[in-house]
Amino acid sequence: MIMDKSKCVDCGLCIERCPVKAIKRDENNKVYIDRDECVECCICYISKCCKKDALIKEGEDLPWPRKARYWMSCTQAVFQGSEGPGRGTHECKTNDVTGRYPEGVIGIGMEFGRPNAGAYIFDIEKASQRLAKLGYITFERRNPITMMMSDPKTGTFKDETLRERILSGILEFNVPEEKFEEVMNVIREIAGDIHTVFSLMVCGKVRADGTVPQRAVAEKMGIEIRPNSKNNVGLGRPYIA
Amino acid sequence: MTHTLHRYGTKEELTTDWVVLQLASPVNAPGSEPKMHRFCELAIQNNCVSLGGTKTSEFLEGSKENFMKTCATGKDDTMAVQATFNTEADVAQFLKDLKEADMGISVVVSGLTDNVEQMCKSAGTKFHSVTNSFGIWGRQDKIPQNKDVLSIITMCGHSMISETHVLNLAEKIKAGRTTARKAAMELAYDCVCGIVNPDRCERLLQAVADTL
Numbered sequence: 059m060i061m062d063k064s065k066c067v068d069c070g071l072c073i074e075r076c077p078v079k080a081i082k083r084d085e086n087n088k089v090y091i092d093r094d095e096c097v098e099c100c101i102c103y104i105s106k107c108c109k110k111d112a113l114i115k116e117g118e119d120l121p122w123p124r125k126a127r128y129w130m131s132c133t134q135a136v137f138q139g140s141e142g143p144g145r146g147t148h149e150c151k152t153n154d155v156t157g158r159y160p161e162g163v164i165g166i167g168m169e170f171g172r173p174n175a176g177a178y179i180f181d182i183e184k185a186s187q188r189l190a191k192l193g194y195i196t197f198e199r200r201n202p203i204t205m206m207m208s209d210p211k212t213g214t215f216k217d218e219t220l221r222e223r224i225l226s227g228i229l230e231f232n233v234p235e236e237k238f239e240e241v242m243n244v245i246r247e248i249a250g251d252i253h254t255v256f257s258l259m260v261c262g263k264v265r266a267d268g269t270v271p272q273r274a275v276a277e278k279m280g281i282e283i284r285p286n287s288k289n290n291v292g293l294g295r296p297y298i299a
Numbered sequence: 300m301t302h303t304l305h306r307y308g309t310k311e312e313l314t315t316d317w318v319v320l321q322l323a324s325p326v327n328a329p330g331s332e333p334k335m336h337r338f339c340e341l342a343i344q345n346n347c348v349s350l351g352g353t354k355t356s357e358f359l360e361g362s363k364e365n366f367m368k369t370c371a372t373g374k375d376d377t378m379a380v381q382a383t384f385n386t387e388a389d390v391a392q393f394l395k396d397l398k399e400a401d402m403g404i405s406v407v408v409s410g411l412t413d414n415v416e417q418m419c420k421s422a423g424t425k426f427h428s429v430t431n432s433f434g435i436w437g438r439q440d441k442i443p444q445n446k447d448v449l450s451i452i453t454m455c456g457h458s459m460i461s462e463t464h465v466l467n468l469a470e471k472i473k474a475g476r477t478t479a480r481k482a483a484m485e486l487a488y489d490c491v492c493g494i495v496n497p498d499r500c501e502r503l504l505q506a507v508a509d510t511l
Contacts, residue, residue, distance in 0.1 A: 075489075077452075077461040101459045105489055133457050133491045145457070152324040152405040153428040165430075172305065173449070174458045175441035225458050249436035256437055257305045261430035270429045284432040286313050287412040288304045291394065291419055292427035295327065295403035 059102060061091050065112035072102040072113060077225065078176040097176055097225045098124070099131035123218040126179070129202060131225035137202035145169075146228040147200050150261035153290050157298035159263050162235050164272055167259035168245065170252075171226035177254045179206065179227075180220040185248045185256075186213030186229055192244065194237060198230035228259075235262075235271045242279055261288075302456020303381070303409040303494055304432050307449045310411065316454075316499045317390045318409040319397075320381040327403055328378060334402040335380045341400065342382035343367050345393040349383040351493020358487055358497050383496045387414055394422040445510075447503045454500065455490040464489075465507065472508035479505040 061072075068089045073081045080095035081102065102108070103115040117135065120128050129137040130145055149158070149165055159165045168185060171177030182203065189195045190213035197204040197213065208216045233241045245258065260272045276283050303318040321338045323331040339350055349358045384390045390408065397406055408415045412429070419425050435442060443449045443462045452460045468482040483501035487493075 074463040074467045075461055076463070077458050079461075079463065099459065101461075101489060104491075133459060148322055148324065150428040150430045151320065151322050151407045154405055155324045155326050159428060169305075172458055173435070173442055173453050174460075174462060175438065245436070252437050254438055255435050255441055257435050258433035259304055259430055260433055261428060263428045264426045268426075270431070272431055276431075276433065281433055284305075284434055285310045285411050285413075286304075286306060286308075286409065287415070287432065288407055288409045288430040289412070289415050289419075289426050290428040290430075291406050291408055291415075291422075291424050293397060293401075293403070293424060294324070294405035 059091055059096055059098060059100060060114040060116060061089070062112045062114055063088075065110045066108075067110055067112075069109075071107045071109075075102045075105050075107050077101065077174045078223075095176075095223060096127070097131040097223050098127035099225050100128070100134065104134070123216070123222055126206060126219050126222045127224055130227045137205070145202065145226060146230055147198060149230065149259075150288070150290055152294060153261075153263065154292050154297055155294035159232065159261060161263050161265060162271075163232050163262070164235055164238050165232050165259075165261040166230070166241065166245075167261075168229040168248075169226050169257045169259065170229065171224060171254055172257045173255070174225075175254045176223055176225055177227060177256075178221065178223050179215050181252045181254050182227055182229055183213065183215045183220065184252060186215070188244060188248060189213060189229075189231070189241070192237075192241065195231050195233065195241075198232075201228060201230045203227040203229055238272065238275050239279065242275065242281065302492060303407075304430055305435070305453055305456070306409075307446070307453040312450070312499075313411055314387060314414070315385050316410070316496045317384040317387065318381055318494050318496075319384070319390060319393060320379065320407040320409065321397075321402075322379045322405050322407065324405065331378075331404060334404050337400060337402065338380050338397070338404075339382070340367065341393060341396045345384070345396065346386070346389045347382035347384050347393075348496060348498055349487065349493045351381050351491070352379065357493060358484065381492060381494055383494055385496070385498055387418070391418040391421055394418050394424070398422045398424055445507065447506045447510075451486065451500055451503050451507075454495045456492065456494060457490070459489050459491070460486050460495070465504070469504055469507040469511055472504060473511045479508065
């Protein structure tokens with residue numbers, strides 16, 4: 059985002075719209091966009107809060123690697139090669155027709171920066187490299203975050219992306235059920251070693267007895283599961299049992 | 300796409316907030332547009348309070364008939380639509396209607412797990428897969444400390460609602476310069492997916508204003 063200071067009247071209405079507090083006032087009370095902190099979500103522009111048309115959305119015209127911010131932050135952006143708008147994939151939502159998570163496999167999504175804290179790619183790399191060292195993690199290839207890696211096997215990102223700040227990005231991968239506890243221990247370590255937050259999603263196919271594999275491990279490890287969940291109710295066709 | 304999963308709130312409060320999504324996959328997306336439209340019609344019949352696609356969102360602000368007209372002209376999605384509801388009974392009936400419509404597109408119900416499981420039993424379907432939220436990890440000091448504010452901002456899964464905006468609107472409500480309803484609609488329109496529940500948002504905004 060760019061602010062046209064010839065039009066801006068420093069009213070500050072855009073300041074409150076910014077979810078990552080990147081629009082600020084300087085020592086002379088003038089409003090400006092902190093370009094390092096701006097994640098290019100464009101909500102200040104989309105909300106039409108500026109009555110003077112002083113906010114300019116660069117969006118698709120942004121150069122690489124800054125464009126990574128736009129792709130991972132703006133709801134109007136679609137990352138080429140992903141399943142559609144959004145920052146991840148359909149994961150379990152279409153599992154009844156894709157069979158992406160069969161029994162014995164648990165899906166994990168670590169959404170860095172959410173809610174509203176924002177994340178630098180270097181924080182995500184810190185996590186992806188540590189997880190990759192386990193030797194059995196494969197990051198989801200259709201996820202835009204994986205596409206920004208130079209080497210998904212080691213969880214290494216392209217150098218030029220590391221200093222880019224995004225509203226949120228999902229590190230998405232599957233683990234064999236028997237390795238889930240080990241992975242959760244690594245995730246605990248990561249949580250203590252990053253400069254932002256992540257919201258943690260765990261999904262699994264329901265077994266014949268009605269249970270899901272993630273619940274027992276969470277209970278054993280003393281991890282609180284939120285009471286609300288997202289449930290695929292099996293109405294898709296062709297149905298994969 | 301985990302945007303309806305991490306809605307924060309107490310168990311009691313979440314009994315008033317439900318989201319139902321219908322998503323096509325490459326295997327069943329061709330020809331799915333009328334099915335997405337049918338989903339919207341059934342959602343409105345069952346008292347949804349908001350509807351969204353991948354590009355636009357609509358909120359129930361007048362009659363159901365007008366809502367239907369708005370949505371008929373506004374929806375051209377072939378991949379995903381979602382609707383938000385206030386009551387468990389409406390979602391349960393909607394799920395029965397979706398089962399009967401048998402459109403063959405994946406449906407996801409986002410809400411209190413035990414209650415959704417019961418709805419499935421009533422509708423004659425069952426969970427295929429479950430996605431759980433294990434909560435927020437890492438630097439807790441970086442997120443809003445006021446739980447009602449956190450509940451509001453996590454209703455937008457893309458984090459487009461800012462804490463500062465919520466607090467400023469709460470100040471205006473307290474000062475009598477706007478109403479909780481108007482403020483809720485202002486916030487809801489910042490969420491392009493239409494999954495912010497405006498009624499819940501209104502209640503939460505009033506609660507934040509009352510504490511100022």
